[in-house]
Amino acid sequence: MPQKTQTSANRRGKRTVLIVDDHPIVRQGLAQLINQEHDLVVCGQAEDAHEAIQAVRESQPDMVIVDISLKDTSGVELIKDLQVQHPNLPVLTLSMHDEAVYGERALRAGARGYIMKQEATEKVVTAIRRVLAGEIYVSDGMAAKMVSKLVGGTGKKTGSPVERLSDRELEVFRMLGEGYNTREMAEKLHLSVKTIETYRAHIKDKLALQDASELLRSAIQWVNTELQP
Amino acid sequence: MPQKTQTSANRRGKRTVLIVDDHPIVRQGLAQLINQEHDLVVCGQAEDAHEAIQAVRESQPDMVIVDISLKDTSGVELIKDLQVQHPNLPVLTLSMHDEAVYGERALRAGARGYIMKQEATEKVVTAIRRVLAGEIYVSDGMAAKMVSKLVGGTGKKTGSPVERLSDRELEVFRMLGEGYNTREMAEKLHLSVKTIETYRAHIKDKLALQDASELLRSAIQWVNTELQP
DNA sequence: GTCCCTATAGGGGAAACCCCGATACTCGGA
DNA sequence: TCCGAGTATCGGGGTTTCCCCTATAGGGAC
Numbered sequence: 001m002p003q004k005t006q007t008s009a010n011r012r013g014k015r016t017v018l019i020v021d022d023h024p025i026v027r028q029g030l031a032q033l034i035n036q037e038h039d040l041v042v043c044g045q046a047e048d049a050h051e052a053i054q055a056v057r058e059s060q061p062d063m064v065i066v067d068i069s070l071k072d073t074s075g076v077e078l079i080k081d082l083q084v085q086h087p088n089l090p091v092l093t094l095s096m097h098d099e100a101v102y103g104e105r106a107l108r109a110g111a112r113g114y115i116m117k118q119e120a121t122e123k124v125v126t127a128i129r130r131v132l133a134g135e136i137y138v139s140d141g142m143a144a145k146m147v148s149k150l151v152g153g154t155g156k157k158t159g160s161p162v163e164r165l166s167d168r169e170l171e172v173f174r175m176l177g178e179g180y181n182t183r184e185m186a187e188k189l190h191l192s193v194k195t196i197e198t199y200r201a202h203i204k205d206k207l208a209l210q211d212a213s214e215l216l217r218s219a220i221q222w223v224n225t226e227l228q229p
Numbered sequence: 230m231p232q233k234t235q236t237s238a239n240r241r242g243k244r245t246v247l248i249v250d251d252h253p254i255v256r257q258g259l260a261q262l263i264n265q266e267h268d269l270v271v272c273g274q275a276e277d278a279h280e281a282i283q284a285v286r287e288s289q290p291d292m293v294i295v296d297i298s299l300k301d302t303s304g305v306e307l308i309k310d311l312q313v314q315h316p317n318l319p320v321l322t323l324s325m326h327d328e329a330v331y332g333e334r335a336l337r338a339g340a341r342g343y344i345m346k347q348e349a350t351e352k353v354v355t356a357i358r359r360v361l362a363g364e365i366y367v368s369d370g371m372a373a374k375m376v377s378k379l380v381g382g383t384g385k386k387t388g389s390p391v392e393r394l395s396d397r398e399l400e401v402f403r404m405l406g407e408g409y410n411t412r413e414m415a416e417k418l419h420l421s422v423k424t425i426e427t428y429r430a431h432i433k434d435k436l437a438l439q440d441a442s443e444l445l446r447s448a449i450q451w452v453n454t455e456l457q458p
Numbered sequence: 459g460t461c462c463c464t465a466t467a468g469g470g471g472a473a474a475c476c477c478c479g480a481t482a483c484t485c486g487g488a
Numbered sequence: 489t490c491c492g493a494g495t496a497t498c499g500g501g502g503t504t505t506c507c508c509c510t511a512t513a514g515g516g517a518c
Binding site for chain 2: 473474475476477
Binding site for chain 3: 166167168169191192194198202212
């Protein structure tokens with residue numbers, strides 16, 4: 001059951017925030033952090049996606065803070081749902097996971113910001129204000145990464161950057177995700193190991209990936225999402 | 230740097246608690262929860278193992294609350310260290326991970342309790358009191374599981390072969406799945422690259438994996454299933 | 459014709475991987 | 489009590505992979 005932690009009498013002129021997190025302790029810490037700001041107030045809490053949808057309807061918050069890993073639906077799904085039902089409601093994603101894994105997904109789903117629980121509390125408040133002001137908040141590192149990804153895409157947005165791979169490159173990418181290593185791919189495709197290495201390098205460039213393990217993770221993830229879209 | 234959140238003037242007759250967690254928000258929530266109890270007070274906070282050791286020495290707490298997943302060393306290693314240096318200092322493990330994976334390891338390392346962040350705040354307070362009273366606190370489900378394990382003995386192979394990994398090995402396995410490479414893990418754990426390589430070899434043996442890429446895939450998959458069970 | 463993309467491949471150094479072995483410490487059984 | 493098994497920690501040295509640079513040849517684009 002969504003709880004009201006503040007009566008409307010307290011909200012005079014304050015911006016209202018709804019907290020969605022399945023850890024009571026985190027909710028408590030966040031609530032205290034927000035309520036001690038003079039112009040912010042927590043108008044409700046929820047611990048899963050269902051409660052969250054309900055709480056948004058009831059308390060009409062100015063923004064929502066959503067944890068990525070919830071119990072029932074994932075936070076990403078919740079963000080998508082909220083986006084459909086309340087397109088103008090800004091969402092800040094709060095997560096303990098590395099932004100590299102979920103950051104882009106969260107933003108793609110419609111979130112207006114992503115911040116990790118490891119961050120200092122002041123940064124969390126900053127993120128909240130930025131999102132309330134209609135801006136986007138991400139860490140500097142993540143912003144740089146997304147920019148370079150866009151630049152690499154030559155401005156044209158063709159959906160997933162995977163589509164920019166050539167046929168051979170895509171083939172190598174898929175086999176990577178299916179678990180083949182370089183030598184196995186070379187044999188299977190009757191090519192030199194060196195050629196496969198070149199393809200890997202091109203894929204890394206086009207997808208703006210750092211090193212081999214990031215490439216492999218990306219490939220595995222892509223293969224998995226391709227199987228069940 | 231460990232912070233003192235209460236002066237000793239406030240501690241009159243109160244039991245003191247040290248909080249070790251790398252998430253500022255969680256520390257804040259936990260501290261508030263504890264400080265609003267009439268007979269408990271937070272005497273310090275730390276965000277990694279090194280700070281924790283130092284803070285224990287300085288603030289001499291009556292008990293410590295340790296998060297399992299810290300930045301440098303894992304919480305399990307910290308618990309072992311604390312156990313050696315302060316055998317009578319009770320430790321409560323607080324974790325977002327399922328108790329099935331880390332609960333037994335934490336207790337084996339010397340913790341006197343294990344509670345998940347998903348639990349209601351009242352349960353957290355209960356756990357703190359139980360541990361302070363010299364008792365052991367685990368969830369009912371975990372208690373039942375451990376009893377049946379004792380009674381059932383070696384009857385059946387319980388769960389995945391991942392449970393056969395040692396603490397260090399599991400740590401490396403998890404970090405592998407989270408995308409760290411060998412060098413990064415060595416730095417993060419303050420170990421030699423060679424040691425990490427040995428752990429990888431042991432993991433490969435225990436899980437009967439062929440080569441490095443199979444190991445990496447397996448680790449990625451395990452981490453993903455841990456996140457969304 | 460020149461430029462860019464793609465497919466193919468090599469050289470060479472750095473890093474990772476992998477099979478050995480080694481030391482030290484703990485803990486449970488013979 | 490000693491011994492072996494398991495764990496934690498590291499090194500040597502050979503093999504493989506990674507990664508940056510370069511290169512050739514064909515096909516479109518302008």
